[in-house]
Amino acid sequence: MFGSLVSSSLAVACLLHATFLAPSSAAATAGTARHMGAVTDLVIFGDSYTDSCNVWRSQSTTSQADREKYPFPSCPPAPTGRADGGNSWPEWIRIDQGQRETKGAPPGGKPFKKGQWNVENYAQSGATCDNRLFNREPVPDVLQQIHLLKTKYNTTSPRSYLKSDPSTSVAAMWIGTNDLGFFLKNIQGSLEILKSVDPDRNGTILDEISCTVRAFNELYDFGYRRFVLLEAIPLQYTVAYGQDKGSNDTIEALVQSKNALEAHAMTKFESHHENASVEIFPTYHLFKRMYLHPEEYGFNNVTGYCYQSESNKCDNPDQLLWQDSLHPGNRAEHILAKKLVRFLEGDRGLHLLRGREGV
Ligand SMILES: *[C@@H]1O[C@H](CO)[C@@H](O)[C@H](O)[C@H]1NC(C)=O
Ligand SMILES: *[C@@H]1O[C@H](CO)[C@@H](O)[C@H](O)[C@H]1NC(C)=O
Ligand SMILES: *[C@@H]1O[C@H](CO)[C@@H](O)[C@H](O)[C@H]1NC(C)=O
Ligand SMILES: *[C@@H]1O[C@H](CO)[C@@H](O)[C@H](O)[C@H]1NC(C)=O
Ligand SMILES: CC(=O)N[C@H]1CO[C@H](CO)[C@@H](O)[C@@H]1O
Numbered sequence: 530m531f532g533s534l535v536s537s538s539l540a541v542a543c544l545l546h547a548t549f550l551a552p553s554s555a556a557a558t559a560g561t562a563r564h565m566g567a568v569t570d571l572v573i574f575g576d577s578y579t580d581s582c583n584v585w586r587s588q589s590t591t592s593q594a595d596r597e598k599y600p601f602p603s604c605p606p607a608p609t610g611r612a613d614g615g616n617s618w619p620e621w622i623r624i625d626q627g628q629r630e631t632k633g634a635p636p637g638g639k640p641f642k643k644g645q646w647n648v649e650n651y652a653q654s655g656a657t658c659d660n661r662l663f664n665r666e667p668v669p670d671v672l673q674q675i676h677l678l679k680t681k682y683n684t685t686s687p688r689s690y691l692k693s694d695p696s697t698s699v700a701a702m703w704i705g706t707n708d709l710g711f712f713l714k715n716i717q718g719s720l721e722i723l724k725s726v727d728p729d730r731n732g733t734i735l736d737e738i739s740c741t742v743r744a745f746n747e748l749y750d751f752g753y754r755r756f757v758l759l760e761a762i763p764l765q766y767t768v769a770y771g772q773d774k775g776s777n778d779t780i781e782a783l784v785q786s787k788n789a790l791e792a793h794a795m796t797k798f799e800s801h802h803e804n805a806s807v808e809i810f811p812t813y814h815l816f817k818r819m820y821l822h823p824e825e826y827g828f829n830n831v832t833g834y835c836y837q838s839e840s841n842k843c844d845n846p847d848q849l850l851w852q853d854s855l856h857p858g859n860r861a862e863h864i865l866a867k868k869l870v871r872f873l874e875g876d877r878g879l880h881l882l883r884g885r886e887g888v
Pocket of ligand 5: 661
């Protein structure tokens, strides 16, 4: 399955020392939003944590004509094409706003009432930030996803500028879960990750960060001014990354390193781009809290996962944090959707992270 690209036994020879890693930014959960104000448009890039059916569509057996049509025919009913066992979080945003999947709508639906957001989801299951670092072709990486946005999924020549109002349009990105797995596989526990590029090694955390910055540069040039970056989650709590006792600290360090360096890079990005605002959604803290306080979110199982195979699934998916060895389950995604909306409306801090949002 796309997204489950990480071998379940990750052998890592030696542990990273945590000392050179800044702790995941507390600033992400504190402070107040700088750019509140209404949102009308949300465009989203990412991987299987976010994809609704983009990769499914490009791999499914529907006709070529259908596949090339944009706006698309609707996604198949969940869970087909989603990795969480139900609707993906961008769809939950739309559903919670009373929108319906309409034929001909872009992935995510089409608003029909004031206050509903135009949500366009370009995330692709299995994606990495940059196929030149970690090649997942033909799955479009984030920069290719941006190209798909500009070209209406390759059906027009690239638009040069955003059509919607930049002050109410938000670009969101959640990428890195697959990339981090490749780091583990490639690096085998060496401390090389923070050194400069080694051409033989296809990618470092710093390359990864410069890829996300490049993506934001591209979106900025296109006209976006409001950005949301979702942190990598604590992958050490997933079975895929966490079960190898020798490697759990390493993935934890990699995740924290990515989040901290990226937060730093985004501050720099903001200061170099007039009117740009990058908000970092504290996905790390949210999932850590779900793991450590499952009862608060209505979970009773955060160590196992629901989906073993098509014929072997749990009976109570809503009580499990994880859908499979790598992917959050549907309720976790729904809670994330609710909190991200509150975040974009200006909520911050523990107050935001706490609680199941009535889900
Ligand atoms: C879009 O077009 C590019 C070439 O411009 C091609 O490489 C890519 O595979 C196409 N992607 C999709 C999803 O059709
Ligand atoms: C990592 O593994 C060690 C040793 O098995 C364990 O004590 C620790 O709780 C694990 N950490 C996490 C975050 O799972
Ligand atoms: C920044 O915002 C101001 C005020 O809205 C506007 O006049 C200016 O053109 C903007 N500049 C850029 C580069 O977005
Ligand atoms: C969690 O759920 C999985 C899948 O149903 C199950 O195998 C496991 O025993 C459960 N763990 C706990 C602690 O209940
Ligand atoms: C594109 C690129 O640089 N690929 C390299 C990735 O790393 C492998 C193994 O070191 C090389 O063989 C590739 O050429």
